[in-house]
Amino acid sequence: MTAIPGVDIHETAVVGAGTRMGQGVRVGAYAVVGPNVVLDDEVEIGPHAVIDGHTSVGKRTRIFSFASVGLDPQDIHYRGEPTRVEIGDDCQIREFVSINRGTESGGGLTRVGNGCMLMAYTHVAHDCRVGNRVVMANGATLAGHVEIQDYAVIGGLTAIHQFARIGRNAFIGGASAVSMDVVPFLSAAGNRARLMGVNVVGLRRSGFSEESIAAIRQAHRIVFRANLRLEQAIEELEKKFAATFEVQCMLEFLQTGQRGFCR
16 A cells, blocks of 8 residues: 555554555554555544455545444355445444445445444445435344435334335334335334334424425325325325425335335
């Protein structure tokens, strides 16, 4: 590895010869950074963390002690293919978090977006797609191929089934088991998770207008409380909310579902 001005690597850290680092990177004591890793400007790697595989980490992201990022997927069919992990800017990857790289059958990529907070002991399995500004509380676990859309919040000790999707600005209560998709802007909890209604508190905290929240409430009632078939509910939403961005997000999610939806 070529020395870069402003990079601080602890004398006990192990850094691969091919590692690429931007300005202001810090690598803590006993950390291990593999030769195919790319660390952008001002990334911080905590003591004893391991970053390996074809992994890229975005600007100002902090990876805390004992985290494990970019190691082999926990998939019995994996045979050492050079798959990847991508982590965006301004993330916090807390203690003992594990993020596995992708598999060839899943597209070869596990991705975490910008501004995410992955609290201690969370797990992101192979081929997951985690959007921007997602929060996963302590011990939350994603199985393979899970999609978490922007601004979703996953409560502590929650498990998300493989291939399930959590919509944008959704909230999943703690200690839940989610086996089906959760529609954007809604809240779900339980084992197995059931809908609790619209994530009103989260939407207000995120700055949604009362008009938008009212439209989401109406859409929720049409889809989940009006005893309509899904096709009928979608038709109703298309007629009534053609110009409402939030309901259009819900519509797209409903039209692309494959696992069914929490109700």
